Amino acid sequence: MYSGRGWGQNAAMSAAELSSVRTALQELTVRVTAIADEYEAAKREDLASELYDVERSLIGAARRLSRVLDAAA
Secondary structure (H helix, E strand, O other): OOOOOOHHHHHHHHHHHHHHHHHHHHHHHHHHHHHHHHHHHOOOHHHHHHHHHHHHHHHHHHHHHHHHHHHHO
């Protein structure tokens, strides 16, 4: 959607938003990992394993966003 701002302004805003999303993904990763660790300690390896899969997906998503941000810079 074009808001009337110049392309450079839109790109800068998009980069800031994407950077914020990347930070949120990193924070979620820490939280999910902590919960997975708790399940593992409680001998619920089934749930811990699922959460470690989520952790890997979040890490991958954050890396992909980093590549987008690097390419856009």
